[in-house]
Structures are given as structure tokens and as C-alpha cells.
Amino acid sequence: MIMQALLVAIVMFIVKFLDWGALNISPRPIWIGPLVGLALGDLQTGVIIGATLEAVFMGTFTVGGSVPSDITAAAVFGTAFGILLHEGTTAAVALAVPIGLLAVLVFNLIVLIFNFVVAYEDKAVAEYNDKKFNRAHYFAMIFYAGAYAVMAFVVIMFGTSAVQAFMDSLPASVNRMLNVMAQVLPALGFAILVKSMWDKEMFPFYFVGFILAAYLSLDTIGIAVLGAAFAIYYIFSDFRKTKELDAIKKVSASAPNSGNTINSEMEDFLS
Amino acid sequence: MSNKLVLSKEEKKDINTLFWRQMTVMAEMTYIRMQGPGFGWSLMPLLKKIYKDDEKAYYEALQRNMMYFNTNPAFVPFIQGIVYSMEKENAKKPIENFNESVNGLKIGLMGPLAGLGDSFFTGTLRVIAAGIGMGMAMSGNILGSILFLLIYNIPFYFVRYYGTVIGYKLGSSYIQEATQSGVLKSITKGCSLLGMMMIGAMTYLNVPFKLTVVHELAGAKLDLQAVLDSIMKGILPLTMVLMSLFLLKKGKSANWLLIVLLIFSVIAGGLGIAG
Numbered sequence: 001m002i003m004q005a006l007l008v009a010i011v012m013f014i015v016k017f018l019d020w021g022a023l024n025i026s027p028r029p030i031w032i033g034p035l036v037g038l039a040l041g042d043l044q045t046g047v048i049i050g051a052t053l054e055a056v057f058m059g060t061f062t063v064g065g066s067v068p069s070d071i072t073a074a075a076v077f078g079t080a081f082g083i084l085l086h087e088g089t090t091a092a093v094a095l096a097v098p099i100g101l102l103a104v105l106v107f108n109l110i111v112l113i114f115n116f117v118v119a120y121e122d123k124a125v126a127e128y129n130d131k132k133f134n135r136a137h138y139f140a141m142i143f144y145a146g147a148y149a150v151m152a153f154v155v156i157m158f159g160t161s162a163v164q165a166f167m168d169s170l171p172a173s174v175n176r177m178l179n180v181m182a183q184v185l186p187a188l189g190f191a192i193l194v195k196s197m198w199d200k201e202m203f204p205f206y207f208v209g210f211i212l213a214a215y216l217s218l219d220t221i222g223i224a225v226l227g228a229a230f231a232i233y234y235i236f237s238d239f240r241k242t243k244e245l246d247a248i249k250k251v252s253a254s255a256p257n258s259g260n261t262i263n264s265e266m267e268d269f270l271s
Numbered sequence: 272m273s274n275k276l277v278l279s280k281e282e283k284k285d286i287n288t289l290f291w292r293q294m295t296v297m298a299e300m301t302y303i304r305m306q307g308p309g310f311g312w313s314l315m316p317l318l319k320k321i322y323k324d325d326e327k328a329y330y331e332a333l334q335r336n337m338m339y340f341n342t343n344p345a346f347v348p349f350i351q352g353i354v355y356s357m358e359k360e361n362a363k364k365p366i367e368n369f370n371e372s373v374n375g376l377k378i379g380l381m382g383p384l385a386g387l388g389d390s391f392f393t394g395t396l397r398v399i400a401a402g403i404g405m406g407m408a409m410s411g412n413i414l415g416s417i418l419f420l421l422i423y424n425i426p427f428y429f430v431r432y433y434g435t436v437i438g439y440k441l442g443s444s445y446i447q448e449a450t451q452s453g454v455l456k457s458i459t460k461g462c463s464l465l466g467m468m469m470i471g472a473m474t475y476l477n478v479p480f481k482l483t484v485v486h487e488l489a490g491a492k493l494d495l496q497a498v499l500d501s502i503m504k505g506i507l508p509l510t511m512v513l514m515s516l517f518l519l520k521k522g523k524s525a526n527w528l529l530i531v532l533l534i535f536s537v538i539a540g541g542l543g544i545a546g
Contacts (some may be wrong), residue, residue: 051408140299177540191515209471235461
């Protein structure tokens with residue numbers, strides 16, 4: 001187990017480092033799953049669990065620095081337990097959701113510690129010492145990923161047997177409940193997404209996408225290309241409309257007498 | 272526009288430095304200052320170069336650029352490009368109330384750009400990349416994961432690199448023009464059109480909830496799911512998303528809905544009608 005715990009910790013370090021330490025790559029289960037799978041010697045399962053968790057966490061994303069659920073921790077531990085316990089995707093989802101919520105506590109603790117780092121940096125700049133600032137910045141880059149890696153090692157090393165015992169003690173009906181949970185949670189994610197970009201003029205296109213998938217059996221690439229075509233057409237025509245309206249406004253502003261008639265004509269036309 | 276974007280060798284080196292250093296803008300993220308300190312750190316060597324004869328001015332510039340700042344990472348370089356060109360002007364000939372104008376510009380730009388970044392990168396591009404990737408990865412094809420990374424990150428880093436160049440060369444007037452002319456609004460709406468279509472498709476493809484119960488009714492077997500399918504394909508996932516959306520818009524929190532769905536799972540699984 002020590003080898004596996006170490007490998008999972010390394011994956012955790014890499015992902016967290018790429019998230020905040022450098023590059024700011026969007027940490028999503030769809031590519032974290034395969035990394036964990038690779039580390040634990042079961043790439044195929046990692047890919048599948050990653051895709052399943054991606055659907056579950058579709059609506060979970062960071063907006064303006066507030067973190068609803070720690071997606072990285074959820075994906076790493078969910079995939080790792082799914083593979084280590086040979087329980088597959090259902091167990092991965094069942095464990096990933098509560099782990100993601102719990103890991104937010106760890107996240108908040110680290111962000112709290114960063115307040116001291118920032119205070120140290122402020123002092124360094126006030127003292128005209130940019131080398132100190134450099135050091136603090138490099139420390140922060142490593143610390144965030146490092147703290148999570150240590151946590152990953154401890155959880156996998158000492159937690160796996162406990163989780164195994166817990167999963168084994170669950171009756172069949174609980175397993176069915178977990179299955180339902182894995183199936184319905186993406187619905188909430190999609191609802192959150194729709195709400196986050198809510199635009200009542202654009203909402204009808206939600207049904208267009210649904211029908212294309214359900215009744216015309218198009219895959220996502222096909223629908224994405226079709227949607228992009230609609231979107232580009234919309235952007236050009238909407239922008240042209242704005243420009244034309246601006247031009248009309250300018251004309252009516254420069255000629256105040258005739259302005260009213262043009263405006264009322266426009267209103268008649270638009271209504 | 273292409274003429275205006277040509278950089279001298281010296282400028283190119285500086286832009287590259289800025290591009291790589293701003294990759295660490297989130298390193299010491301806190302809820303109080305957000306990306307601020309990282310923003311200052313990214314500009315450090317350039318500020319040192321600009322104010323090379325004046326240590327006091329250098330540290331003041333550093334301090335000025337460590338204030339509260341937060342936007343979508345995709346547009347951090349763009350704003351840094353603008354700030355860099357402003358700092359250069361200030362070093363040539365000190366500008367009055369420079370602190371206020373730099374921070375005012377940053378605060379003014381970070382809001383709209385965060386909105387554009389969240390709707391384009393988080394709301395649309397990520398959803399498309401995930402939709403395409405999941406389709407393949409669900410069956411165990413690693414290509415799905417790789418496609419996700421490529422579809423999302425190529426435009427992301429493209430915007431980050433050219434954002435630095437455009438911000439530096441064209442300055443803030445460019446984005447003000449874009450906001451005023453309404454092109455940003457059109458793009459945001461176009462993105463949400465595409466995003467909506469993808470989420471609609473994924474509602475059918477990625478919410479696999481089905482009823483498994485088969486009723487015995489007067490000797491005849493009644494498969495409830497088949498009945499539902501004959502009414503409308505994917506009616507259960509669709510209703511589920513629409514109901515969740517309705518409740519979210521009514522002001523219920525996502526966590527409240529999560530608990531409702533967990534209770535639903537317990538009931539549906541416990542009664543054996545699904546799972």
C-alpha cells in the first residue's frame with residue numbers, strides 16, 4: 001500500500017501544482033481520473049471513472065475564488081478508491097461527493113495560511129527586500145500542492161482498509177441507492193450550469209440540443225459544430241444590429257427635428 | 272491591427288517573461304487579496320527594469336501592483352500587459368495620481384473580463400470539451416481525456432499569450448471600445464447559445480437515470496420506462512434538470528438540492544424502482 005499511497009500523492013501534487021502553483025490548468029476529473037489510473041496500473045478504469053465523475057461534477061466549478069467542492073481531491077480519491085477497492089464507478093461517485101465537500105475544509109485552512117504568506121510578502125516589499133518576496137512566492141507555489149500530497153498519502157495509506165470495511169458492510173439496497181445517486185447527480189450539475197449562464201432568449205437552444213441528441217442521435221462533436229455555427233451567425237448578426245441601431249441614434253441626435261420621427265418609426269417597426 | 276502588434280526583440284523578451292511569470296498568479300491566493308500578490312510578483316523583473324535607477328520607485332510600483340485583484344486567469348495577462356505599458360509611461364514621466372489610475376483600471380477591467388472569461392471558458396468551452404471528451408472516455412477511450420485537454424487549453428493559452436501582447440500594445444482603449452461597441456455582449460450571448468445547446472445534449476447523453484421496475488398488471492408485464500420512452504425520449508433526465516433549474520431560480524441553494532437528490536436516491540433505491 002505504501003507504494004500506491006506514494007503514487008497517488010504524486011498525482012495529487014502534480015494536479016494541485018498545475019491548478020494553482022503554475023499554469024492554472026482547469027482541474028477536471030476527466031483528465032485526473034486517467035492520471036490516477038496510470039499511477040495505480042489500471043488506466044482503463046481510471047478513464048471511465050474520470051468521465052463518470054466529470055458528469056457528476058459538471059456544475060461544480062470555481063467562480064470568483066469561492067470553492068463549492070474540492071474537485072481535485074474528489075477526483076483523485078474517488079478514482080483511487082474505485083480502483084483500489086475494485087468497486088468501480090458507483091463507489092467512486094459515492095465516495096467522491098462527500099470527500100469533495102470535506103476537502104473544502106482543508107482548502108480553506110491552506111488559504112488561511114496564505115494570509116500569513118501575503119503579510120510576509122508585504123513586509124518584504126516594505127523593507128525593500130524583493131528576494132524575500134521571491135522566496136515566499138516559491139514557497140506558496142510548492143506549499144499548496146505539498147500539503148495536499150501529504151494528505152493524499154495519509155488518507156490512502158491509513159484510510160483504504162477502513163473504507164474497504166465500510167463498503168463491505170453495506171447491504172445490497174444501499175448499493176442500489178448509490179447507483180441512483182450516481183445517475184441523478186449530473187442533472188443537478190447541468191441545472192447549475194444553465195442557471196450560471198441564464199439568458200432567457202438563449203434558453204430555447206437547450207431544447208434544440210436535447211432533441212438533437214435524443215431524437216436525431218447526434219454525438220457531442222456534431223452538436224458542438226452545429227451549435228458553433230449558430231453561435232457565430234448570431235454573434236455577427238447581433239453585432240451588425242447593434243451597429244445599425246447606433247448609427248440611427250447618431251443620425252437622430254445630430255438632427256433633433258427629424259429624430260423623433262425616425263425613433264417612432266423604429267419603435268413601430270420593432271413592436 | 273497586425274502592424275500595431277509587431278514587437279521589437281527587447282519587447283518580445285519582456286512579454287515572454289510576463290507570460291511565464293503570470294502562470295503563477297494564483298500561488299498565494301487568499302480571500303482578502305485574491306490574485307493581487309501574484310500579480311505583483313509576475314511584474315517584478317519588468318518593474319525592476321523600468322525603475323532601474325530608482326529603488327524607491329521600484330518598491331512603490333511593486334506595492335501598487337500587489338493590491339486586491341481577481342479575474343478569470345485567461346485575462347490576467349491582458350490586464351498585466353496594459354499595466355506594464357502604463358508603468359513604462361510613468362517611469363518616463365511621472366503621472367499624477369498614478370496609484371489611483373492603475374488600480375482604478377484594474378478594478379474596472381477585472382469585472383467585465385471575469386464575466387466574459389467565466390461565460391466563454393468555464394461555461395462554454397469547458398462544457399463543449401467535456402461533452403466531446405466524456406463521449407469517448409465513458410467507454411474507456413483515453414483519447415477523450417486528451418481531447419478535453421486540447422480543446423480547452425489551446426484557446427486558453429492562446430488568449431493568455433496574445434492577451435499580453437494586445438494589452439501591452441493596444442492598451443485599455445481597445446477593450447473600452449469593445450465594450451462600448453457591444454461586441455463583447457454579442458460574443459457572450461453567442462457563447463451562451465452554444466453552451467445551452469451542449470447542456471441540452473448532455474442532459475440526454477449523461478444523465479443515465481432510468482426506472483428498472485416492471486409492474487405485473489393483470490397478467491401483462493408493464494415496463495414503466497418503456498411507457499415513459501414512448502411519451503418522450505429522455506423525459507426523466509429532462510424533467511429532473513428542469514425541476515432543479517426551477518428550484519435554483521426560485522432561490523434554493525445547490526446544497527439544498529443535493530440533499531433532496533440524495534433523499535430521492537435513498538427512496539428510489541430503497542424501494543427498488545431504479546438503480
